[in-house]
Amino acid sequence: MNPLKQLEALGQSLWLDYIKRSLIDKGELRTLVERDGLKGVTSNPSIFEKAIAETNEYTDALKHFQVQADHSISAIYEHLAFADIRAAADVLRPVYDNTHGRDGYVSLECSPYLANDTEATVREALRLCTAVDRPNLMVKVPATPAGIPAIRQLIGRGLNINITLLFSVNVYEQVVEAYISGLEDLKKSDGDITKVGSVASFFVSRIDTAVDKQLDKLGDKEVADELHGKAAIANAKLAYVQYKALFSGPRWERLAAAGAKTQRLLWASTSTKNPAYKDTMYVEGLVGRDTVNTMPPATIDAFRDHGQATPDAIEQDVSGARAVLAALEKHGISLKDVTDELVTDGVQLFAEAFDKLFGAIARNRHALTDGKRADLEIVPGFPEMKSAYENELEVWRKNGFIRRFWAGDKSLWTGADEDKWLGWLDIVGHELAGVGLLQGFAADVKQRDFTDVVLLGMGGSSLGPEVLSETFGQQTGWPHFHMLDSTDPAQIKAIERAIDLGKTLFIVSSKSGSTLEPNIFMDYFFERVGVVRGKHKAGDQFVAVTDPGSSLERRAKQLGFAHIFYGVPSIGGRYSVLSKFGLVPAAAMGLDVKRLLETALFMERACGSDVPPSENSGVKLGIALGIAATSFGRNKVTIIASPEIADLGAWLEQLLAESTGKHGCGLIPLADEPPNTPDHYGSDRFFAYLELDGRAAQSQQDAVAALEKAGHPIAKIHVKDIWHIGQEFFRWEIATAVAGKIIGIDPFDQPDVEASKVKSSALTEVYEKSHSLPKEEPVFRENGVALYADPRNAAELGRHNTLAGYLKSHFGRMKAGDYVALLPYIQRDEIHTRAMTAMRTRIRDKTHAATSLGFGPRFQHSTGQAYKGGPNSGVFLQVTCDDPSDIDVPGHSYSFGIVKAAQARGDLDVLVERNRRALRVHVKDVDAGLVELARAIDEALE
Numbered sequence: 001m002n003p004l005k006q007l008e009a010l011g012q013s014l015w016l017d018y019i020k021r022s023l024i025d026k027g028e029l030r031t032l033v034e035r036d037g038l039k040g041v042t043s044n045p046s047i048f049e050k051a052i053a054e055t056n057e058y059t060d061a062l063k064h065f066q067v068q069a070d071h072s073i074s075a076i077y078e079h080l081a082f083a084d085i086r087a088a089a090d091v092l093r094p095v096y097d098n099t100h101g102r103d104g105y106v107s108l109e110c111s112p113y114l115a116n117d118t119e120a121t122v123r124e125a126l127r128l129c130t131a132v133d134r135p136n137l138m139v140k141v142p143a144t145p146a147g148i149p150a151i152r153q154l155i156g157r158g159l160n161i162n163i164t165l166l167f168s169v170n171v172y173e174q175v176v177e178a179y180i181s182g183l184e185d186l187k188k189s190d191g192d193i194t195k196v197g198s199v200a201s202f203f204v205s206r207i208d209t210a211v212d213k214q215l216d217k218l219g220d221k222e223v224a225d226e227l228h229g230k231a232a233i234a235n236a237k238l239a240y241v242q243y244k245a246l247f248s249g250p251r252w253e254r255l256a257a258a259g260a261k262t263q264r265l266l267w268a269s270t271s272t273k274n275p276a277y278k279d280t281m282y283v284e285g286l287v288g289r290d291t292v293n294t295m296p297p298a299t300i301d302a303f304r305d306h307g308q309a310t311p312d313a314i315e316q317d318v319s320g321a322r323a324v325l326a327a328l329e330k331h332g333i334s335l336k337d338v339t340d341e342l343v344t345d346g347v348q349l350f351a352e353a354f355d356k357l358f359g360a361i362a363r364n365r366h367a368l369t370d371g372k373r374a375d376l377e378i379v380p381g382f383p384e385m386k387s388a389y390e391n392e393l394e395v396w397r398k399n400g401f402i403r404r405f406w407a408g409d410k411s412l413w414t415g416a417d418e419d420k421w422l423g424w425l426d427i428v429g430h431e432l433a434g435v436g437l438l439q440g441f442a443a444d445v446k447q448r449d450f451t452d453v454v455l456l457g458m459g460g461s462s463l464g465p466e467v468l469s470e471t472f473g474q475q476t477g478w479p480h481f482h483m484l485d486s487t488d489p490a491q492i493k494a495i496e497r498a499i500d501l502g503k504t505l506f507i508v509s510s511k512s513g514s515t516l517e518p519n520i521f522m523d524y525f526f527e528r529v530g531v532v533r534g535k536h537k538a539g540d541q542f543v544a545v546t547d548p549g550s551s552l553e554r555r556a557k558q559l560g561f562a563h564i565f566y567g568v569p570s571i572g573g574r575y576s577v578l579s580k581f582g583l584v585p586a587a588a589m590g591l592d593v594k595r596l597l598e599t600a601l602f603m604e605r606a607c608g609s610d611v612p613p614s615e616n617s618g619v620k621l622g623i624a625l626g627i628a629a630t631s632f633g634r635n636k637v638t639i640i641a642s643p644e645i646a647d648l649g650a651w652l653e654q655l656l657a658e659s660t661g662k663h664g665c666g667l668i669p670l671a672d673e674p675p676n677t678p679d680h681y682g683s684d685r686f687f688a689y690l691e692l693d694g695r696a697a698q699s700q701q702d703a704v705a706a707l708e709k710a711g712h713p714i715a716k717i718h719v720k721d722i723w724h725i726g727q728e729f730f731r732w733e734i735a736t737a738v739a740g741k742i743i744g745i746d747p748f749d750q751p752d753v754e755a756s757k758v759k760s761s762a763l764t765e766v767y768e769k770s771h772s773l774p775k776e777e778p779v780f781r782e783n784g785v786a787l788y789a790d791p792r793n794a795a796e797l798g799r800h801n802t803l804a805g806y807l808k809s810h811f812g813r814m815k816a817g818d819y820v821a822l823l824p825y826i827q828r829d830e831i832h833t834r835a836m837t838a839m840r841t842r843i844r845d846k847t848h849a850a851t852s853l854g855f856g857p858r859f860q861h862s863t864g865q866a867y868k869g870g871p872n873s874g875v876f877l878q879v880t881c882d883d884p885s886d887i888d889v890p891g892h893s894y895s896f897g898i899v900k901a902a903q904a905r906g907d908l909d910v911l912v913e914r915n916r917r918a919l920r921v922h923v924k925d926v927d928a929g930l931v932e933l934a935r936a937i938d939e940a941l942e
């Protein structure tokens with residue numbers, strides 16, 4: 001007789017510890033049922049890892065699934081695994097029916113990532129049950145301290161549960177208690193206890209492997225020889241004794257009388273790991289009535305071939321078993337310690353299998369979606385960076401950091417309130433669900449024939465829309481887009497000149513609603529439109545984007561704005577571009593908002609909690625940024641982007657600087673610094689190169705190739721299509737928060753921004769009262785240029801006869817690793833940008849220091865945070881100017897020029913307060929002044 005069939009006759013059910021598609025498709029599973037009396041199937045994360053990641057049996061199914069739509073990694077896994085589980089369950093269904101639910105089950109394990117979370121395990125088991133939708137499904141729940149209460153809850157809800165990772169008799173007793181109590185709960189709630197099937201999977205071979213190792217360490221050959229390979233079966237025998245004891249007596253009999261089935265012991269981990277042992281050892285020694293043995297195919301084949309089935313082997317020599325365990329204790333080997341460790345290791349091993357499996361699926365998804373995504377390559381630059389980067393990836397994998405990130409675990413960062421600021425993680429799906437609102441708004445804009453749209457906002461409320469408008473350009477048949485984020489009167493006038501006031505839509509955008517600039521811009525343009533259209537009609541041309549309950553919402557209602565769109569309060573300004581703050585302007589520009597969101601969703605999945613760090617687009621980038629800065633002092637993130645997507649740099653500057661530049665550390669992002677050969681850079685750089693397919697600038701490509709050759713770390717991002725810009729938004733948001741964790745700060749606050757605002761508003765209040773700003777004395781004056789410095793900076797600079805002398809002294813304060821920031825409070829136009837860029841380039845090329853350029857007050861809502869709160873390595877040169885034609889702010893005695901002056905002064909005061917090296921150059925006439933400044937800089941650097 002087939003020895004496998006003998007097991008059946010001896011009361012033991014044979015289950016298969018294995019699954020893969022071909023086993024079912026080729027009819028092998030059916031053959032096992034028919035020929036060998038197979039009565040069940042068990043799977044686990046390692047089994048699926050082997051099946052899906054290590055064979056090509058799933059390639060077509062995966063491709064087919066992805067062709068229909070893009071899916072997350074876990075959705076792909078579940079699609080593939082559930083299909084196998086269902087198919088196997090269907091093959092075993094007759095067994096299930098014939099044995100009245102005693103056998104015929106297929107087991108599917110809850111995610112090992114949830115093994116230490118009772119509630120999550122319960123939710124997951126219920127979800128799996130519903131999704132697989134087969135009565136003969138058994139959900140596997142681990143016998144961890146968190147798993148045991150879940151078992152009771154799930155049995156209490158009538159689920160079939162296979163308790164896995166069970167090693168010790170003591171824990172087994174708790175499992176039986178959970179099972180029996182669960183049945184009692186179910187009975188009490190009038191559930192059908194006759195239908196509940198459960199097994200307790202007692203792992204065997206792993207115990208011998210662990211105990212044998214300890215025996216070998218004892219160094220006593222005789223003891224080792226005597227006890228090798230005995231612990232596991234001895235332990236199982238005692239478990240079986242308990243099984244019989246626990247499933248007897250009045251408490252159990254009451255349930256049994258009502259039709260409950262015992263929770264059988266299932267021997268798992270029954271393949272022999274030590275080749276010196278007989279390959280059927282964990283079958284032969286464990287034959288017993290009312291038990292299950294789940295075996296991998298090789299063990300089944302071995303037992304079929306030469307197995308010996310001894311009746312009730314499990315019940316033989318129980319006293320010998322006790323003696324074995326006592327001997328182990330005597331020699332200092334604690335079975336409790338061994339089994340405790342095995343549970344922890346078991347969870348870890350299954351998690352690692354899932355990591356591997358999800359990594360493999362992520363690679364497949366990636367390969368199948370070429371063209372739909374922007375690609376990232378991290379070039380570490382030098383061996384130490386490479387190994388530090390790889391080590392950190394492993395730290396993130398091992399500790400499940402990305403899952404904790406997505407779960408909103410604030411302890412990943414500083415434990416402040418980071419969990420309250422993660423609304424951006426799933427905003428894309430929410431916005432897609434409500435995209436009709438935006439499409440309706442776009443139709444309204446189009447139908448009203450606006451010639452222009454002007455966005456009034458600062459930082460996170462304006463930089464994203466600016467990227468979209470600069471990247472996509474004006475859409476045919478749609479209004480021209482402008483953005484105002486400056487109090488410079490010339491800048492405001494320039495916008496006013498460029499638009500037709502009566503045919504322009506104004507979007508007032510402020511999350512808080514209380515930011516000074518958008519409010520005074522609104523006051524100004526509302527009045528101007530009122531002049532053209534009549535006061536009561538002006539509101540028709542205004543739209544507000546703000547968080548619910550803000551003062552802007554109130555104003556917008558009072559003034560009769562055409563629309564009010566709401567932001568999500570759990571999303572901070574700089575993370576808000578994929579919410580209404582980016583999407584409302586995008587819709588008004590005539591962009592296909594749905595398409596933008598759909599491409600972004602693709603990246604959301606690629607950065608998901610289910611994508612292991614080594615495959616996770618955002619995590620990889622964040623780790624590279626964080627490690628480069630913290631381990632190698634490479635915190636100057638130099639952004640080089642193809643001309644058509646170059647404006648991303650400005651958005652990235654805010655994201656990186658405001659998020660990480662605080663408490664004396666962080667990243668200093670530098671956009672738009674013209675590239676040069678490697679000898680012009682210090683070793684404080686990390687480069688991010690964003691190349692737009694087919695539109696790359698040769699000079700940038702050459703520069704990046706040379707930088708790579710020179711051993712600088714570079715994140716190379718290959719953007720295949722401008723629509724992928726939405727993906728970059730999401731990727732960099734994740735990367736920034738990841739880098740923030742490594743840097744050790746809260747990436748969602750901006751503690752130093754407020755300081756300048758407070759100083760500026762104190763100055764404007766002074767002005768309201770006295771109609772003048774407090775007097776200041778320059779330290780130097782020459783050719784229409786005046787220099788201002790506080791006493792400390794002035795003393796450090798010394799006295800000089802020329803502007804160049806002062807500048808030489810100022811730049812002379814720089815050390816390796818410092819940077820220079822030019823901060824002009826002047827109109828931001830092409831000419832001025834070119835002039836200032838030429839100056840920073842000259843400084844960089846002469847000193848090899850990193851340089852940044854920030855127009856005020858725009859940068860105050862962006863890089864300003866890092867200048868004040870980040871590392872004290874900046875040397876600041878503020879540039880202010882007279883404003884020949886100023887504009888009054890309605891309702892106030894101050895003008896925009898006064899506000900700008902107050903902002904510049906307030907900002908300089910804070911820099912000084914923070915012990916920064918800072919100096920202001922004030923020019924009477926901007927154009928002449930910039931020429932003079934450039935000349936002086938040249939001279940200073942000679």
Ligand SMILES: O=P(O)(O)OC[C@H]1O[C@](O)(CO)[C@@H](O)[C@@H]1O
Nearest residue numbers: 459460461510511512515573861
């Ligand atoms: O959208 P709001 O609330 O007007 O803020 C604008 C910007 O100002 C800041 O708060 C900095 O001042 C940024 O973080 C923000 O993006």
